Amino acid sequence: MNYNILLGGAAGQGMNTVGGVLEKVITRAGYYIFFHKDYMSRVRGGHNFNQLRFSDTPLYTHQEKIDMIIAFSEETVEKHRKDLTDNGIILCPTDFNVADPRARALPFKEIAKELGNVKVFGTVIVGAVVKMFKLPLEIAEGVLSEYFSGEILKLNREALQRGYGLTEEKFELPVSELKDTITINGNQAVGLGALAAGCTFFSGYPMTPGTGVMNYIASKQKALGIVVEQAEDEIAALNMVLGASFAGARAMTSTSGGGYSLMVEAIGLAGIIETPAVIVNVQRPGPATGLPTRTAQGDLKFVISAAQDEIPRMVISLRSAEEAFYQTARAFNLADKYQIPVTILSDQYLADGGVTMPPYDFSKIKIERYLADAEEIGEAPYRRYKITEDGISPRIIPGTIPGQVFMVDSDEHDEFGHIIESGELRNQMMEKRMKKMDGIRQDVREPWHLGSENPELLLVGWGSVYGAFKEAVERFGREGKEVGALVFGDVWPLPIRKITAYAKKAKRIITVEGNYSGQLAELIQQETCIPMKERFNKYDGRAWSHEEIYRRVQEVL
Amino acid sequence: MMLNTRFEQSKETAWCPGCGNFGIMNALESVLNELELKPHEVVICSGIGQAAKMPQYINANGFNGLHGRALPPATGIKIANKNLKVIINSGEGDTYGEGGNHFIHTIRRNIDIAHFVHNNQIYGLTKGQASPTTDMRFVTEVQAGGVILEPLNPVALAITMGASFVARSFSGDRAHLKEMMKAAITHKGYALVDILQPCISFNKVNTFKFYKERVYHMKEDYDYANKAQAFERSLEWGDRIPIGIFYRTEKPSYMEKIHHLSDGEILADKKPDPMEAEKFMDDFR
Numbered sequence: 001m002n003y004n005i006l007l008g009g010a011a012g013q014g015m016n017t018v019g020g021v022l023e024k025v026i027t028r029a030g031y032y033i034f035f036h037k038d039y040m041s042r043v044r045g046g047h048n049f050n051q052l053r054f055s056d057t058p059l060y061t062h063q064e065k066i067d068m069i070i071a072f073s074e075e076t077v078e079k080h081r082k083d084l085t086d087n088g089i090i091l092c093p094t095d096f097n098v099a100d101p102r103a104r105a106l107p108f109k110e111i112a113k114e115l116g117n118v119k120v121f122g123t124v125i126v127g128a129v130v131k132m133f134k135l136p137l138e139i140a141e142g143v144l145s146e147y148f149s150g151e152i153l154k155l156n157r158e159a160l161q162r163g164y165g166l167t168e169e170k171f172e173l174p175v176s177e178l179k180d181t182i183t184i185n186g187n188q189a190v191g192l193g194a195l196a197a198g199c200t201f202f203s204g205y206p207m208t209p210g211t212g213v214m215n216y217i218a219s220k221q222k223a224l225g226i227v228v229e230q231a232e233d234e235i236a237a238l239n240m241v242l243g244a245s246f247a248g249a250r251a252m253t254s255t256s257g258g259g260y261s262l263m264v265e266a267i268g269l270a271g272i273i274e275t276p277a278v279i280v281n282v283q284r285p286g287p288a289t290g291l292p293t294r295t296a297q298g299d300l301k302f303v304i305s306a307a308q309d310e311i312p313r314m315v316i317s318l319r320s321a322e323e324a325f326y327q328t329a330r331a332f333n334l335a336d337k338y339q340i341p342v343t344i345l346s347d348q349y350l351a352d353g354g355v356t357m358p359p360y361d362f363s364k365i366k367i368e369r370y371l372a373d374a375e376e377i378g379e380a381p382y383r384r385y386k387i388t389e390d391g392i393s394p395r396i397i398p399g400t401i402p403g404q405v406f407m408v409d410s411d412e413h414d415e416f417g418h419i420i421e422s423g424e425l426r427n428q429m430m431e432k433r434m435k436k437m438d439g440i441r442q443d444v445r446e447p448w449h450l451g452s453e454n455p456e457l458l459l460v461g462w463g464s465v466y467g468a469f470k471e472a473v474e475r476f477g478r479e480g481k482e483v484g485a486l487v488f489g490d491v492w493p494l495p496i497r498k499i500t501a502y503a504k505k506a507k508r509i510i511t512v513e514g515n516y517s518g519q520l521a522e523l524i525q526q527e528t529c530i531p532m533k534e535r536f537n538k539y540d541g542r543a544w545s546h547e548e549i550y551r552r553v554q555e556v557l
Numbered sequence: 558m559m560l561n562t563r564f565e566q567s568k569e570t571a572w573c574p575g576c577g578n579f580g581i582m583n584a585l586e587s588v589l590n591e592l593e594l595k596p597h598e599v600v601i602c603s604g605i606g607q608a609a610k611m612p613q614y615i616n617a618n619g620f621n622g623l624h625g626r627a628l629p630p631a632t633g634i635k636i637a638n639k640n641l642k643v644i645i646n647s648g649e650g651d652t653y654g655e656g657g658n659h660f661i662h663t664i665r666r667n668i669d670i671a672h673f674v675h676n677n678q679i680y681g682l683t684k685g686q687a688s689p690t691t692d693m694r695f696v697t698e699v700q701a702g703g704v705i706l707e708p709l710n711p712v713a714l715a716i717t718m719g720a721s722f723v724a725r726s727f728s729g730d731r732a733h734l735k736e737m738m739k740a741a742i743t744h745k746g747y748a749l750v751d752i753l754q755p756c757i758s759f760n761k762v763n764t765f766k767f768y769k770e771r772v773y774h775m776k777e778d779y780d781y782a783n784k785a786q787a788f789e790r791s792l793e794w795g796d797r798i799p800i801g802i803f804y805r806t807e808k809p810s811y812m813e814k815i816h817h818l819s820d821g822e823i824l825a826d827k828k829p830d831p832m833e834a835e836k837f838m839d840d841f842r
Contacts (some may be wrong), residue, residue: 182841198829232662243633248825365831407619
């Protein structure tokens with residue numbers, strides 16, 4: 001069983017509040033939600049919609065098919081009625097001109113006026129929806145008390161009751177037992193992961209859709225005694241992060257592709273000064289300003305090579321909000337272990353999408369700093385870039401060992417960090433830095449496998465396409481088709497063991513990505529020499545749905 | 558023998574013999590020793606350029622970053638460890654040109670950093686193009702018809718932006734330069750010292766002699782707490798060039814405005830426990 005409610009209208013009409021209250025009511029009643037946000041780059045007006053999909057079992061993705069449309073505008077009905085099921089319903093105010101037999105015009109506005117406050121009309125809608133899905137009214141009342149107090153709360157409770165009285169029970173919903181869950185979006189999950197990992201300094205410049213990470217971490221500054229600084233630009237943001245990291249703080253920044261572009265020179269700096277940094281790129285379609293509030297997977301090739309010349313680095317893409325928490329904490333440890341920049345690739349779909357899941361297990365998070373102490377360094381002048389077998393030099397924090405100083409230099413340098421021009425030393429330093437890639441290759445994780453172990457058709461993707469893959473592959477499985485999938489999380493360096501093994505078994509391989517040319521497909525070809533000819537590429541700024549993947553595969557099977 | 562208990566300069570540098578940078582390095586070395594700081598407690602930051610090589614030549618900690626980007630890492634360092642003394646030595650192209658945006662916003666932050674700008678009114682390392690402070694009509698290979706852009710006045714800009722310490726000195730006046738450096742390093746908040754410095758290779762106009770004949774010390778009774786007067790004085794440039802503290806005021810620094818930073822534990826010393834953050838999951842229940 002799962003249902004899908006679509007709330008649509010202009011920005012600023014209050015549908016986010018209605019959606020937020022409903023989300024809480026549904027999750028408190030013991031159901032799992034997947035919340036999907038589709039919005040325009042404007043503060044007021046336009047056509048935006050939220051989809052609230054819920055079920056008695058965990059959900060991993062949104063879906064096209066809708067059971068209920070809550071229309072804040074006539075345009076919403078026109079745009080989305082094609083996806084409404086036959087048994088579905090459209091809830092709209094009485095003054096809308098909607099010619100659809102499934103429409104149910106209800107006096108939300110009239111009731112709100114009667115109650116003496118037009119603002120409560122959203123709560124009237126909540127009441128009507130709660131009834132139709134047989135959700136517990138007392139839970140809805142409890143949720144309202146978190147939003148309002150005093151007279152306004154009383155008024156909203158009345159509005160809820162009046163809305164509840166407007167409709168009848170319509171949808172069958174198995175009673176779910178109450179359980180301890182959290183409902184969190186990708187940006188918040190990254191922020192929480194960073195806090196668990198002991199991030200004490202964050203610097204960033206606001207850029208949709210990456211701003212949510214900064215917002216969340218900023219909300220905990222006082223509680224944890226940490227600092228979030230809004231930089232004058234993204235160049236400053238990453239340079240500040242590198243300064244703080246050099247001085248011993250765990251530090252991070254978050255942005256989208258445009259901001260990441262401005263950070264490129266500093267990414268090279270992180271590489272040559274061997275200073276850890278975690279950089280989150282929440283992708284949106286480009287180039288340049290592109291589609292600011294939409295989703296994409298267009299930055300893969302860019303971030304694995306951003307900066308002139310070559311540096312050791314790691315790139316981790318996020319497949320779900322659940323994984324985002326753990327992967328962010330892991331990114332900090334890997335950045336410290338190899339003294340490298342680690343890029344986390346998220347996207348708008350994941351960043352803004354809320355998912356219900358069991359609470360994170362914080363005891364799984366270990367903070368590993370890999371710092372050297374005075375004893376290890378000894379009495380001799382400290383060599384920050386000591387040539388070692390694995391390329392990793394013992395790292396200390398300035399000011400912690402009396403008598404020992406060191407410098408980091410964006411110029412090529414010797415073991416002490418001093419500027420050099422000798423070709424021989426240059427080779428030694430370049431080889432020392434790039435040697436770290438051997439270790440990183442041992443630490444990368446193979447992609448997740450879904451579906452058939454002996455697939456006739458193997459789907460290959462990365463990042464947030466995971467949820468849609470999971471549902472599409474499960475559907476093929478129910479139909480007895482041998483379809484399997486690999487979903488990459490770590491993308492650089494590319495883990496190649498599983499893809500090589502499954503490619504041998506599969507009769508056919510199709511890559512599914514959110515970019516124009518099939519960037520992962522090209523990367524796999526480059527790293528494994530396995531031809532990746534069939535590619536489903538989508539670059540309209542919208543996420544792949546499980547239905548769309550299913551249809552596209554059906555067409556070619 | 559303990560390592561690095563006193564500041565010393567290295568004997569070899571990449572600077573031209575007679576360069577103004579030597580005077581600045583000598584002054585900095587003795588100021589750091591006179592203030593009884595220890596090398597491991599000091600970080601000298603810079604961007605790129607001839608002046609920006611300073612961290613290479615003094616035995617303190619150093620962050621020789623990217624062109625134009627001396628200020629942001631310095632800011633990050635100070636926030637991460639408030640006990641480190643953070644000093645910047647960089648050129649006027651690095652600071653006012655490539656890094657202009659950071660200059661403006663670091664003034665707004667008023668963070669405890671002493672910023673020494675080696676201002677020779679020319680690009681040295683790239684061999685003689687106009688810098689943001691090059692006077693109009695100055696002829697270079699690029700500006701073959703003479704500079705047509707108006708020069709940037711760093712002192713006036715810093716005063717109007719609300720910097721809490723704005724001074725100018727001259728690399729050829731060691732005693733004065735040391736006095737300005739000391740005052741800047743001990744100032745609470747962001748302190749700018751624009752240091753006039755000849756470039757013997759590429760600036761044949763603003764020479765040692767040019768500055769020597771023009772610079773004068775502002776009188777002892779000059780009131781550097783008067784912002785309007787400071788601004789007026791900052792516009793004086795020509796036959797006479799004033800040096801000294803133009804403007805100085807007491808106001809809360811960045812660190813002081815974040816109480817958990819000024820009163821709390823050093824960020825870099827924190828030993829976070831992942832379980833500390835577990836309670837935040839309540840935000841999502």
